[in-house]
Amino acid sequence: MFGFVRPLRGELKVREWERFQSVYCGLCHTIRSHYGLLQTVMHSYDCTYLALVLCALEEEGGSCKKRCIMHPLRRRTCAAESNGMRRAAAVSVILTWHKLEDTVHDEHGLKRLGARALQFLLRRGYRRAARDLPGFDTRTRACLDELGQLERQKTASLDRPADAFARILRAAVANYSADSRILEEMFYHTGRWIYLIDACDDVAEDFGSGNYNPVILRWQLTQPSVEPVKEAMNHTLLQSLAASYHAYVLLRPYRDAGIIENILCQGLPEVTRQVLDGTFTNHGGKNRHGSL
């Protein structure tokens, strides 16, 4: 997705941060063993969050030490493969594929060519993932088609396009476990937040290029900045986070509640603040994936 979902690292305990990293590594290994090494190039923290939540609901949760290309010298602790891990892995691969498809559709020149080439390389892994989660694949495609249509119609609404996107995340956890109802609600609201925060982050760029941006259209912005509607956007974004949180607290996680609460109550509000202030940097900071 977009790399907006992150913990606020300064507020995590050291062992929590290590655990988060081990889930990240564990997911990477799961993707690699099921769908091929190449699929891991687009691996991000967004799906790690999904894996973290799904694994927290499983009674058993172990870890192991593994080596990988990024860390060839020292073996790193990885969260063990499980149902939740496999679900998150398939979701990650399918989302990556559709994101590339979007790029092929929307971009021109080198970017398009690059996306096509990458798609060619990733096609087998994608087919396997789509076979493992056929419902999610079709629903993602349908939602993205709907989203494309709303974009072409220049829909001046925040909620309509956000809804089409959020339903993708809802589908990602559908029919997963007895808690699906709660999970679907939790990830729907996270999805709305991701879509809208991404739109806020793109305001300046889209204002220049004339690309579709729901925030610009909804507020009829006359300058390339989200500044005049900061308060209103902050409110509507935090409402989604609050709804996601109220769903989350109904789950009974076996572990990692501290990390998940950090992400929901600190990491995401902090990202919200940074994006609205214009101080957000996607891959900046100490970490490759830009933890806060």
Next chain:
Amino acid sequence: MDPYKVLGVSPSASDDEVKRAYRDLARKYHPDNYVDNPLADLAKEKMQEINDAYDTIMKQRQNGGSSSGGQSYTQQGGYSGSYGGYSGTNAGIYNQVRNAINVGNIGMAEELLSRISQRDAEWHYLRAAVCYRKGWFDEAMQEINQACTMAPNNAEYRRMQSMLSNSSAYGGYRPMQQNDAMDCCTQLLCLNCLCSCCGGGGGC
């Protein structure tokens, strides 16, 4: 289930610790946080569980001779979010919409609303309720503002407008945005306010 486990405290915890744990949980799952929420039924179950656990512990301790504990929260009204009090041309169909919202059939409520071409304040109010349940918070805000503009004296619309427009819309969710020294003080102040509010009004 072990009532101590439900509250997340050890059996050797003091009465005050039990009370504090109970209060924190009750604040988290309070029906006010789940008004018009599709998961309200689950929150209600959870709240019941917490209330039962607290009552059990306090009863046990009272019988065992330790100090008295106070009573758990009682369920308050306004939870099922019933909409009413309209008598216009569309009263019949609005009633159906209200029923659909109350039983959680949002698709049906939406469908019924879309059939009405004459859109008065009540229509916008009900559509706000539908949007809110779906998590379409921006459109819910727009609709309720519209309803209040068309019928400025309706107390029910005003109530919803104020509920949606300030930070009470976040319920028990407390986003902590920044962690510098200033904020720490503000948080302590807020916490202080909260505790005194709860102590005064919550009956615990």
